[in-house]
Amino acid sequence: xxxxxxxxxxxxxxxxxxxxxxxxxxxxxxxxxxxxxxxxxxxxxxxxxxxxxxxxxxxxxxxxxxxxxxxxxxxxxxxxxxxxxxxxxxxxxxxxxxxxxxxxxxxxxxxxxxxxxxxxxxxxxxxxxxxxxxxxxxxxxxxxxxxxxxxxxxxxxxxxxxxxxxxxxxxxxxxxxxxxxxxxxxxxxxxxxxxxxxxxxxxxxxxxxxxxxxxxxxxxxxxxxxxxxxxxxxxxxxxxxxxxxxxxxxxxxxxxxxxxxxxxxxxxxxxxxxxxxxxxxxxxxxxxxxxxxxxxxxxxxxxxxxxxxxxxxxxxxxxxxxxxxxxxxxxxxxxxxxxxxxxxxxxxxxxxxxxxxxxxxxxxxxxxxxxxxxxxxxxxxxxxxxxxxxxxxxxxxxxxxxxxxxxxxx
Numbered sequence: 565x566x567x568x569x570x571x572x573x574x575x576x577x578x579x580x581x582x583x584x585x586x587x588x589x590x591x592x593x594x595x596x597x598x599x600x601x602x603x604x605x606x607x608x609x610x611x612x613x614x615x616x617x618x619x620x621x622x623x624x625x626x627x628x629x630x631x632x633x634x635x636x637x638x639x640x641x642x643x644x645x646x647x648x649x650x651x652x653x654x655x656x657x658x659x660x661x662x663x664x665x666x667x668x669x670x671x672x673x674x675x676x677x678x679x680x681x682x683x684x685x686x687x688x689x690x691x692x693x694x695x696x697x698x699x700x701x702x703x704x705x706x707x708x709x710x711x712x713x714x715x716x717x718x719x720x721x722x723x724x725x726x727x728x729x730x731x732x733x734x735x736x737x738x739x740x741x742x743x744x745x746x747x748x749x750x751x752x753x754x755x756x757x758x759x760x761x762x763x764x765x766x767x768x769x770x771x772x773x774x775x776x777x778x779x780x781x782x783x784x785x786x787x788x789x790x791x792x793x794x795x796x797x798x799x800x801x802x803x804x805x806x807x808x809x810x811x812x813x814x815x816x817x818x819x820x821x822x823x824x825x826x827x828x829x830x831x832x833x834x835x836x837x838x839x840x841x842x843x844x845x846x847x848x849x850x851x852x853x854x855x856x857x858x859x860x861x862x863x864x865x866x867x868x869x870x871x872x873x874x875x876x877x878x879x880x881x882x883x884x885x886x887x888x889x890x891x892x893x894x895x896x897x898x899x900x901x902x903x904x905x906x907x908x909x910x911x912x913x914x915x916x917x918x919x920x921x922x923x924x925x926x927x928x929x930x931x932x933x934x935x936x937x938x939x940x941x942x943x944x945x946x947x948x949x950x951x952x953x954x955x956x957x958x959x960x961x962x963x964x965x966x967x968x969x970x971x972x973x974x
Contacts, residue, residue, distance in 0.1 A: 595653030628889035664695025706969035738793035750799035922969035
C-alpha cells in the first residue's frame with residue numbers, strides 16, 4: 565500500500581492530456597478557519613503551517629496551473645466566531661474554506677454556506693472539511709457544499725473495534741471523551757460495535773469532560789485505575805489527549821492500553837514518550853512511515869517549520885481540488901463541486917473516492933502502535949525517538965459505513 569504521491573499528479577496529467585485550461589495562472593484563495601488561541605492553539609498552528617507548506621509544494625507544480633493562497637483566521641474553536649471568520653474570509657475573496665477542529669464550527673460553516681450560496685448565485689463558496697468527524701455531517705445534516713476528507717467517527721470505530729475484537733487481553737474497556745458531538749459518537753459507536761463483535765467485553769466506565777478546558781486529568785486516571793480496565797478508548801485530541809496520556813504516565817498506569825483516534829497529533833508524541841512504548845494505538849487513514857514522497861515532505865516540513873507534518877488529509881485537499889480544476893477547466897466552486905462528486909484519484913494511501921451520495925471520502929484505514937523508531941519505521945515523532953508504526957491495514961470497504969444523507973442539489 566505504499567503509493568507515491570506523484571501518482572496523483574500523473575493521473576491528473578493523463579486526464580488533462582494537452583488541454584489549455586481557462587484557470588491557468590489564477591490564484592485560488594482558501595480560507596482556513598480553526599483555533600490559533602486557547603488550549604488547542606498548538607494543533608491549529610500545526611495545521612495552518614501544514615496548509616501553507618503544502619500550498620507552496622503544489623504551487624511549484626500542479627497540472628491545473630493555479631496558485632494556491634491560504635488565508636488563516638482564528639475561529640477560537642467557537643461556532644459563533646467561525647461564522648464571523650467565514651464572513652471575513654468571503655470579504656477577502658475566498659471561495660473555498662477549510663476547517664477541521666470541532667464539529668460545531670463545521671456545522672456553523674455548513675449552515676452559513678447553505679444560506680449564502682442560495683442567496684448569492686455566482687458567488688458560491690465550497691467547504692472542504694479535513695478533520696471534523698461527526699457522522700451527522702454526512703448523514704442527517706449533509707450538505708451539497710460540504711465534502712469530508714477524513715474518515716468519520718463511525719468509520720474509524722469500525723476499524724478500531726475490528727482490530728480490538730481479535731485481542732483476547734481486551735476484556736474491560738473504559739471510555740473517556742470530550743463532551744461534544746464527536747465524543748458522544750465515539751462512546752455510542754464503541755459500545756454498539758463492540759457488543760456486535762465481542763459481546764463478552766465489559767464497559768467499566770464512560771466519562772465525558774469539557775472540551776479544551778481540563779488541565780489536570782489525574783482524577784480521571786484514578787477512576788480508570790479503580791475500574792480495573794485493561795483498555796481505554798478515547799476520541800480525545802489536542803491538549804485533551806496529551807494531558808490525559810501524561811497523567812496516565814505520571815500515575816504509572818502501565819498495564820492499560822489506550823486505543824485512540826489522534827495519538828499522532830501535535831503534543832501527544834511528546835506526552836507519550838518512552839513511558840507509553842507499546843501501550844498507545846491510533847486509527848487513521850495514514851501514518852508517519854508511509855512510502856513514496858511522504859518522507860521527503862516530512863523532512864522538508866520539519867526543516868522549514870520545526871514541526872511534524874501529520875495531517876495528510878490536507879494533502880488530499882489540494883490533490884482533489886487540483887484534479888477537479890483540471891477536469892472542469894475552471895476554479896468555479898459550482899463546477900468543482902459537481903466534479904468532486906464520485907471523483908477517484910490515487911493518493912499516498914491508495915485509491916480514494918468521494919462518495920457521491922453524501923460527499924464522504926472513502927479510503928483505507930491503518931491501526932498504528934507507538935514504539936521505538938527503527939530502520940523499518942524510522943520517523944522520529946516530535947524528536948522523541950519513537951514513532952507510530954503500522955500494525956494493521958483495512959481496505960476501504962471494511963470501514964465504510966452506510967449513509968442516511970438525502971442530498972439536496974442546487
